[in-house]
Amino acid sequence: MADVRPFRAVRYARPSAEVTAPPYDVIDTEACDALRARDPHNVVHLTSETDERAAAERLERWLVDGTLFRDATPAVWFLEQDFVGPDGVARRRDGIVASLRVEPYTADVVLPHERTHAEALAGRLRLLRATRAQLEPIFLLYEGAPPLARPSTEPDVDIDGTRLWRVEGDEGVEAFFRPRQLLIADGHHRYEAAVAFAAEDGADRMLVVLVSTDDPGLQVFPTHRVFAGRPEIDPTGDVYPTVPDARAALDAEPRDSPAAVFVGSGGAPRLVRGEPGELDVELVDRLGLEGISYTPDADEALRRVGSGVADCAFLLRPLRIADVFDRARQGRTMPPKATYFFPKLLSGLLLHPLEP
Numbered sequence: 001m002a003d004v005r006p007f008r009a010v011r012y013a014r015p016s017a018e019v020t021a022p023p024y025d026v027i028d029t030e031a032c033d034a035l036r037a038r039d040p041h042n043v044v045h046l047t048s049e050t051d052e053r054a055a056a057e058r059l060e061r062w063l064v065d066g067t068l069f070r071d072a073t074p075a076v077w078f079l080e081q082d083f084v085g086p087d088g089v090a091r092r093r094d095g096i097v098a099s100l101r102v103e104p105y106t107a108d109v110v111l112p113h114e115r116t117h118a119e120a121l122a123g124r125l126r127l128l129r130a131t132r133a134q135l136e137p138i139f140l141l142y143e144g145a146p147p148l149a150r151p152s153t154e155p156d157v158d159i160d161g162t163r164l165w166r167v168e169g170d171e172g173v174e175a176f177f178r179p180r181q182l183l184i185a186d187g188h189h190r191y192e193a194a195v196a197f198a199a200e201d202g203a204d205r206m207l208v209v210l211v212s213t214d215d216p217g218l219q220v221f222p223t224h225r226v227f228a229g230r231p232e233i234d235p236t237g238d239v240y241p242t243v244p245d246a247r248a249a250l251d252a253e254p255r256d257s258p259a260a261v262f263v264g265s266g267g268a269p270r271l272v273r274g275e276p277g278e279l280d281v282e283l284v285d286r287l288g289l290e291g292i293s294y295t296p297d298a299d300e301a302l303r304r305v306g307s308g309v310a311d312c313a314f315l316l317r318p319l320r321i322a323d324v325f326d327r328a329r330q331g332r333t334m335p336p337k338a339t340y341f342f343p344k345l346l347s348g349l350l351l352h353p354l355e356p
Contacts, residue, residue: 002109004177006074006170007099007205010133010351012041013069015157020348023136023186024048025120041067043135043348052130059131070353075166076173077350078150079209082161083343086221086296093217093343095209096148097137097164097350098173100182102194102206110140111183111328114338116192124193132354134194134207136347138187141321146212147176162346182210183328185341207352209345213321220324221340222316224301225284229291231311235262237270243302243315246271250317258283261315263305272314279323284314285335294337 012019018039021027024047027035035044041062049055062068077097084090103109127135148171155163184191191206198204211218227233240246246261246269253259258274260283274283293310295301304310319339327334 002177002180002182003101003174004098004208004210005101005174006076007207007352008071008074009077010063010068010070010353011157012348013066015159015349017160019043020159020346021047022344023347025189026344046131047127047135047347049127052126055127056130056132059133059135068351071166073168075168076148076171078148078165078167080150080155080163081217081343081346083217085219085342086340091217091219093211094146094150094215095139095211096146096173097207097209099205099352100140100208101204102191102198103204104195109181110191111181111325112188112191113183113185113324113328113334114188114336115333116188117336120189121192121196124189125196128193128197128354129201132203134190134205134352134354136190137207137209137345137350137352138190139185139341139345140187140208140210141183141185141213141218141325142177142180142210143213143325144176144180145214147172157349159346159349162349164349177210181329183325185211185339186344201354203354205352205354207350213325218321219342220318220321221296221342222280222318223294223296223337223340224298224316225281225314226293226295226301226304226310227287227291227312228293228304228310230287233287233312234264235270235272237262237272239268239270241268243269245269247298247315250315255317255320259317260284262312263302263315264312265305265308265310279319279327279334279338280316281319281335281338284316289336296340296342 021035021044035042046055079095081093151165156166157164194206249271258278262270262272301313
C-alpha cells in the first residue's frame with residue numbers, strides 16, 4: 001500500500017527564480033557554476049555540493065539565519081506547471097506534492113522503469129546521510145483521476161510558470177493513494193538512496209510529486225541515441241532520401257513493431273527494425289553503451305553526426321506511458337534514458353527534513 005501523507009515542508013522565506021534550479025542530474029558543470037553565481041542561496045549549493053558535510057552545515061545555517069523556515073503544520077501541495085515542450089506545443093501539467101514512505105521494489109508499491117548506476121546512487125546516499133533531508137522531489141505517476149483540485153485562491157508560490165498552493169491537512173489524499181501502485185518517472189537514484197538510508201537509519205519518508213497518467217499535460221518525449229567512436233555500427237534497413245522522409249516512415253510504423261531511424265556520417269538515412277517484443281530503445285540498447293550519449297533534441301543529434309563529432313545517431317519515437325507501466329509491472333527495467341519527461345520538476349520550492 002502506498003503511504004502518502006502531508007508533511008511539514010522547509011521552504012525559502014523569499015522564494016524566487018534566483019534560488020531555484022533544475023534537478024541535480026540534468027545540470028552540467030557550466031550550468032551549475034552559473035546557478036551558484038546567481039545567488040549564494042541557490043539550492044544547487046545543497047543539491048549539487050560535492051562536499052556533503054558542507055551541504056549539511058549550509059542547510060543548518062540557512063535554517064538558523066531565516067533563509068529557510070519550516071512550516072508549523074503538515075500540508076500537501078497542489079503543483080501546476082505551464083510549459084512549452086520540445087515539440088513547440090504549450091501545455092499545463094498538474095501534480096500533488098506530498099511525503100511518501102519508501103519501500104523496496106519487492107513490495108510492488110513503487111515501480112522502477114530504468115536501470116541505475118552505482119556511482120550516482122552512492123553520491124545521493126552520502127548527501128542524504130549528511131543532510132538528513134530530501135532536498136528535491138522525485139516524479140511519480142499514478143493511474144486514476146486526481147484526488148485534489150487546484151484551489152481557487154492565489155498560489156503561495158509563483159515562479160516562471162510553476163505555481164504551488166498549500167493545502168492544509170490531508171484532503172483525502174492518503175486514502176486515495178493507499179491502494180495504488182506508483183511508477184517512478186524521474187528520480188530512480190534518489191529513490192534507491194532513500195530505501196538504502198531507511199534500511200540503515202529508519203527514516204523512511206521522501207519528497208514526491210505525483211502526477212496522474214490521465215493528466216493532458218503529461219507527455220513522454222524521446223531521448224535520441226548518439227554514438228561516437230563506434231564506426232562499426234552500420235545496421236541494415238529501408239533507405240530514404242531524407243531524414244524527414246525516414247522519420248515520417250517511422251511514425252507510420254505500428255507501435256508494437258520496434259523501429260528507429262539510423263543516420264550515419266555517410267549515406268542516406270535508414271529505417272531500422274528490431275525484434276518482436278522489443279521497444280524502440282531496446283533495439284538500440286543491443287549495441288551496448290560504449291560511446292553513447294543522449295539528447296532529446298533530434299536536430300542536435302543530427303548536428304553531432306554532421307559535424308563529425310559522432311559517427312551515428314538513432315532517432316526514436318516517444319514511449320507510450322502505458323508501455324512503461326506495463327514493463328514496470330512485469331519487473332522489466334528499460335535502458336538508461338529510455339524516457340524524457342518534460343518539464344523537469346523545479347528544485348528549491350520545498351524541502352523535506354527527515355525525522356530521526
